[in-house]
Amino acid sequence: MKPTPQLLNDILEEVRPLIGQGRVADYIPALKEVSANKLGVAVCYNDGEIITAGDADEPFSIQSISKVLSLTLALQNYSPEEIWQRVGKEPSGQAFNSMIQLEMEQGIPRNPFINAGALVVCDMLYSRQSAPRQRMLEFVRQLSGNDHICYDKVVATSEMDHSDRNAAIAYLMRAFGNFDNAVMPVLANYFHYCSLRMSCVDLAKTFNYLANKGLPLGAEKTIVSQTQSKQVNALLATCGLYDGAGEFAYRVGMPGKSGVGGGIVAIVPGEMSITVWSPELDQSGNSLAGTAVLELLAERIGRSIF
Amino acid sequence: MKPTPQLLNDILEEVRPLIGQGRVADYIPALKEVSANKLGVAVCYNDGEIITAGDADEPFSIQSISKVLSLTLALQNYSPEEIWQRVGKEPSGQAFNSMIQLEMEQGIPRNPFINAGALVVCDMLYSRQSAPRQRMLEFVRQLSGNDHICYDKVVATSEMDHSDRNAAIAYLMRAFGNFDNAVMPVLANYFHYCSLRMSCVDLAKTFNYLANKGLPLGAEKTIVSQTQSKQVNALLATCGLYDGAGEFAYRVGMPGKSGVGGGIVAIVPGEMSITVWSPELDQSGNSLAGTAVLELLAERIGRSIF
Amino acid sequence: MKPTPQLLNDILEEVRPLIGQGRVADYIPALKEVSANKLGVAVCYNDGEIITAGDADEPFSIQSISKVLSLTLALQNYSPEEIWQRVGKEPSGQAFNSMIQLEMEQGIPRNPFINAGALVVCDMLYSRQSAPRQRMLEFVRQLSGNDHICYDKVVATSEMDHSDRNAAIAYLMRAFGNFDNAVMPVLANYFHYCSLRMSCVDLAKTFNYLANKGLPLGAEKTIVSQTQSKQVNALLATCGLYDGAGEFAYRVGMPGKSGVGGGIVAIVPGEMSITVWSPELDQSGNSLAGTAVLELLAERIGRSIF
Amino acid sequence: MKPTPQLLNDILEEVRPLIGQGRVADYIPALKEVSANKLGVAVCYNDGEIITAGDADEPFSIQSISKVLSLTLALQNYSPEEIWQRVGKEPSGQAFNSMIQLEMEQGIPRNPFINAGALVVCDMLYSRQSAPRQRMLEFVRQLSGNDHICYDKVVATSEMDHSDRNAAIAYLMRAFGNFDNAVMPVLANYFHYCSLRMSCVDLAKTFNYLANKGLPLGAEKTIVSQTQSKQVNALLATCGLYDGAGEFAYRVGMPGKSGVGGGIVAIVPGEMSITVWSPELDQSGNSLAGTAVLELLAERIGRSIF
Known part of the structure; x- marks a missing residue:
């Protein structure tokens, strides 16, 4: 069954009472100020049809969802061997920013979707791209068809001001020889x-290539191969939701990636990409109401990879 | 594309040169004696059609594959709440028998497919079944349609003689109040x-219920609900291959469960259950050639959940 | 300056207000029932003179203080090489019954005064003594000159009923090949x-050999060599007070060993052995008021090894 | 018995065959170039008498021995409460630069003699001293009476070039709020x-205050109180030799501090300070032959705190 705007609206209303049970990320002021009442969903079919409900057009901070984008860019710039010798493919089984595992595993992060792994990927992009930030901006503008997508300089600066733990992670990887740049x-x-x-609509469009064998919306050429697209989905399914990946697979049954801004991207391979947004997070750092929206949607339209 | 016996044979021959690169489990004598050259595969379609190649009819020690069976029996005897308050749903991110995580997480095992989790499940079955071993035997005989399936008493005794680490795990969970029986x-x-x-054929038949919404081969009633069947597949996808779950998802793209006897069961939801057998293991304790067979098969028939 | 009974009494009164700030061990009923108000101290000079105050003659459960006695018996039955290849000499830096360190260090306990280490020592005694319990009883009766010292069967049974964690520790060491017996x-x-x-007086007499180069009170022959006596004191100084060893050295400055029954034995090498008793424990599991008594006593009589 | 130059020479010759069994620190080039054959010892009595043997006058890189000096300066600038709320007093039980413990214990280093703890102390000095490096130089020149003591800029620069792990440690502490400066x-x-x-002679003189109740050689005023002097010795005894503190106490029986330059300072409270130097290190990072010199010396002159 294909979701209708009505179905999406019904699900949002059903889930809305959960708002208040989670907690908006507050480690930097810029994130803390977001209204907890935001709730949006966008579905993007592989044929380009978009169905939305709620605050689907309002941009929010995509946060860790960007880790999938940087991995995709790395796949374009490096051979698989080059990438996977520096970062693993296994679930981490620990809080997303823990250094214990990194220390025990000699500076090789468990997967590209925990902070350590994403930092290694960014280190790789820094080595081979001449203007990495500009390139990323072009990339998401092209995939989403939205030329207004921008960095939020206030957020970026605020993150940098609270970056001690990530600096520690990067320096530890440098000490193990797994970080090349300053x-x-x-x-x-x-x-x-x-x-x-980016908004739910922007993200659903941007990530449609993972639902369509590597082919972006409206494009003629894949940006990653069909095999790579499957592989990224596999990584998302096992590692995409911090230490809530198992629970997400159990409840939702789709590859997905969350961010502490409250967004979650989910993929139904061969059919559609979905994005939800609700700023309050559960204990694993994933959008609480957003997960519930995806769970209900998966059930109502009978979609799951399992 | 549907696999033919010829395709299966071709894949086995393509993979056979890998034999010699892994290592047969040798922690108990009974397992060590198995010939490293065994190689078999069986595919069981949801309509009951079976296609095989190699040593598909030769029984072997199913080992940890049994953890899926005991979980299934627990799902029949306990409510989800009762089960999931005693065992988690997350990948473990550490060696399958590590006690460090169990200690840090206060005796709640990460998932039912690591030893600690399976022991909790067995503890639950022990509390509510009057003759747990007999019940399990009836269960697998019924699902496989093979009344000759038996326990290997030599293996069971030998395991018991080398059970110190598992005893330590169980006692630690008892110390945390998460183990009820002796x-x-x-x-x-x-x-x-x-x-x-059990043979590849036995296992492919037995596990077909996970490919068929909880309905066993030739049965009229499901043994677990459609939702539970999906949930078990989700757990298998994130936690079924010890600390090689991410790699397996990346390469094969199917929910699966391995055992140190060299068997792997894999599920293509809605279509078929597959079992491979090759005794030599890779570093994560999963069948080395068996994984390669599944990888090639997934690629050739174009099946993956991603 | 030599302590007088008056000085000891003064110190006890000065410390008594601390009672109420700690917590009596309550993991088994038999220990929980001890009155929190007990407070005693006994000093035993190397010439046999004994000075006491408070509840110095009342017997209490010596608990982990016994670990020094079992090590001493092991030193009589095994060569240093045999002992120190199975147990280390380093502070543990973790809670006294943690399994994490034991797992990471492959079943070799950090030192003989954490549970794991003491269990290895007991395993060694079990292998070479024909009647280990009877032998221990004779040993403490002889050293203390008190033939009425007995095991408290209620406590021993109760401990056995709550032994899951220690069983887990022992089984884990067995799994690593560092535990020989059942x-x-x-x-x-x-x-x-x-x-x-044993009472404070019993313990002060019993442990006087560590203050007197291995020579027990009134004996003509040493029970361990002068070198071994120094070595045991060194181990006590670095490892004798669980993860409060550093704090104890800092505040008291004597080798010592505590038990969760609230007793602490301390040694002034060349001069005297001291025992204090107060059942309430601090967060590290050491007698709270007992430590304070030793701190004041060390200061008043100007004794410290530093 | 008082050591004579002859005794010191005899001990050096007895120990010299051990050279070749350890390993000179090689993590920075400047340390690697030191000749492995250097061997020296200096004893400084509290009355100022100095007895030496071997390369006692040759300066070497004091490395972690400096951690005692920075702690001493911190004791002059901060109250005990200010210091000990930011760094612990317990042995670390893990490799001297491990981040696992620091993560588990929320950024509070175990003691001031592991890298993390010394960095916190340096952070404190940085906050309250106007010219910390100049101040340290004046401090050691005054204590040793040697105005020629200098920093080795090549070593300092080289360390800075290999500082990733220490940077990671400092940033992690910053993330926990336990590091105030850049x-x-x-x-x-x-x-x-x-x-x-500094040479063995320089160090023996410099550290004599710890053998003499806080009073430096030839001074009229203590630089730390008698109590603080004892406390520092207590910390040295439990934490001064990385994860070889227990072994050092067992074999040598004196408070001590080692550096990866191959120096060890040891204290006989009330009598003398001793410094040995031999560049090859054992597996714990302590001078291999140097420890042996101290062990023999302790035995021959019958000195031990135990």
């Missing part, structure tokens, strides 16, 4: 990517 | 389940 | 040693 | 202190 400029890029402001 | 009889049951001797 | 009988011995009921 | 300038000071070049 730490601070790479961190600055990383936080810029995180600060991208 | 340790030794529960361990004895656990090792009996692991010692079940 | 776990339960060794545990039973270990808990018997812990259940010994 | 990381890099504090690191620069820390590495300067480590790069101090």
Whole structure:
């Protein structure tokens, strides 16, 4: 069954009472100020049809969802061997920014979707791209068809002011020989990517290539191969939701990636990409109401990879 | 595309040169004696059609594959709440028998497919079943349609003689209040389940219910609900291959469960269940050639959940 | 300056207001029932003179203080090489019963005064002594000159009923090949040693050999060599007070060993052995008021090893 | 018995065959170039008498021995409460630069003699001293009476070039709110202190205040109180030799502090300070032959705190 705007609206209303049970990310002021009442969803079919409900057109801070974008760019710039010798493909089983695992595993991050792994990916992009921030901006503008997408400089600066733990992670990887560039400029890029402001619609469009064998919406050429597209989905399914990946697979049953801004992107391979947004987070750092929207949607339209 | 016996044979021959690169499990004598050259595959369609190649009819020690069976029995005897308050749904991110995580997480195992989690499940079955071993035997005989399936008493006894680490795990969970019965009889049951001797064909038939919304082969009633069937597949996808779950998802793209006997069961939801067998293991404890067979098969028939 | 009974009394009164700020061990009923108001101290000079104050003659459960006695017996039965290849000499830096360190260090306990280390020592005694419990009883009766010292069977049984964590520790060491005998009988011995009921006076006399180069009170022959006596004191100074060893050295400045029964034995090498008793424990599991008594006493009589 | 130059010479010759069994620190080029054959010892009595043997007058890189000096300066600038709320007093039980413990214990280093703890102390000095490096230089020149003591700029620079792990440690503490200043300038000071070049004689003189109740050689006023002097010795005894503190107490029986330059300072409270130097290190990072010299010396002159 195909979701209608009515179905999406019904689901949002059903889920809305959950607002108040989670907690908006507050580690930087810029995120804390977002209204907890925002709730939006956008579905983008592989044929380009878009169905939305709620605050689907309002841009928000995509945060860790950007980790999938930087990985995709790395896949374009590096061979698989080059990438996977520096970062693993396994779920982390620990809080997303823990250094214990990194220390025990000698500076090789578990996967590209925890902070350590994303920092390695950013370090790789820094080595081979001449203007990494500009390139990322072009990339998301092209994929989404929205030329107004911008970095939120206030957020990026604020993140940089609270970057001690990420600096520690990067320096530890440098100590293990798994970080090539100076730490601070790479961190600055990383936080810029995180600060991208995009709406549910922007994100659903942007990520449609993962639902369509690597082919972006309206494009004639894939940006990653069909195999790579499957592989990224596999990584999302096992590692995309911090230490809530198992629970998300159990409840929703789609590859997905969350950000502490409250967004979640989910993929139904071969059919559609979905984005939800609700700023309050659960204990694993994933959007609480957003997960519930996806769970209900998966159930109502009978879609799951399992 | 549907696999033919010829395709399966071709894949086995393509993979056979890998034999010699892994290592047969040798922690107990009974497993060590298995010939490293065994290689078999069986595909069971939801309509009951079976296609095989190689040593698909030869029984082997199913080992940890039994953890899916004990979870399924627990789902029949306990409410979800009862189960999931005692065992998690998240990938473990550490070696399958590590106690560090169990200690840090206060005796709640990460998921039902690591040893600690399976022991909790066995503890639950012990509390509510009157003859747990007999019940398990009836269960697999019924699902596979093979009344000759038996426990391998030599393996079960040998496991019990090398059970110190599992005993430590069980006692630690008891210390945290997450183990109700005496340790030794529960361990004895656990090792009996692991010692079940089944062939690729037996296993492909037995696990077909996970490919068919909870409905076993030739049955009229589901043994778990459609939702539970999806949930078990989700758990298999994130946690079914020890700390190689991410790599397996990346390469094969199907929910699966491995055992140190060299067997792997994989599910293509809605279509088929597959079992491969090759005794040599990779570094994560999963069948090395078996994984390669599944990878090639997934690619050739164009099946993946991603 | 030599302590007088008056000085000891003064110190006890000065410290008594601390009672109420700690917590009596309550993991087994038998320990929980002890009155929190007990407070005693006994000093035993190397010439045999004994000075006491408070409840110095009342027997209490010596608990982990027994670990020094079992190590001493092991030193009589094994070569240093045999002992120190199975247990280390380093402070543990973690809670006294943590399994994480034991797992990371492959079943070799950090030192003989954490539970794991004491269990290895008890395993060694079990292998070479024909009647370990009887031998321990004779040992403490002889050293203390008190033939009425007994095991507290209620405590020993109660400990055995709450022994899951220690069983887990022992089984884990067995899994690493560092535990030779059946776990339960060794545990039973270990808990018997812990259940010994001795008074401050008994303990001060018993441990005087560590203040007197290995020579017990009134004996003609040493029970350990002068070098071994120094070595045991060194181990006590670095490892004798769980993860409060550094704080104890900082405040008191004497080698010592505590037990969760509220007793602490301390040594002034060349001069005297001291025992204090107050059942309430601080956060590290050491007698709160007892430590304060030792701190004041060290200061008043100007004794410290530093 | 008082050591004579002859005794010191005899001990050096007895120990010299050990050279070749350890490993000179090689993590920076400047340290790697030191001749492995250097061997020296200096004893400084509290009355000022100095007895030496071997390369006792040759300056070497004092490295972590400087951590005792920075702690001493902190004791002059901060109240005990201010210091001990930011750094602990317990042995670390892990490799001297491990971040796991720091993460688990929320950014509070175990003690002031592991890198993390010394960095916190340097952070404190940076906050309250106007010219920390100049002040340290004046301090050691005054204590040793040697105005030629200098920083080794080559070593300091080289350390800074290999400072990723220490930077990671400092940033992690900052993330926990336990590091107040910018990381890099504090690191620069820390590495300067480590790069101090001093001889055995310089160090024995410098550290004599710890053998003499806080009173430096030839001074009229203590630099720390008698109590603080004891406390520092207590910390040295439990934490002064990385994760070899227990072994050092067991074999040598004196409070001590080692550096990866191959120096060890040891204290016989009330009598003398001793310094040995031999560049090859054992597995814990302590001078291999140097420890042996101290062990023999302790035995021959019958000195031990135990």
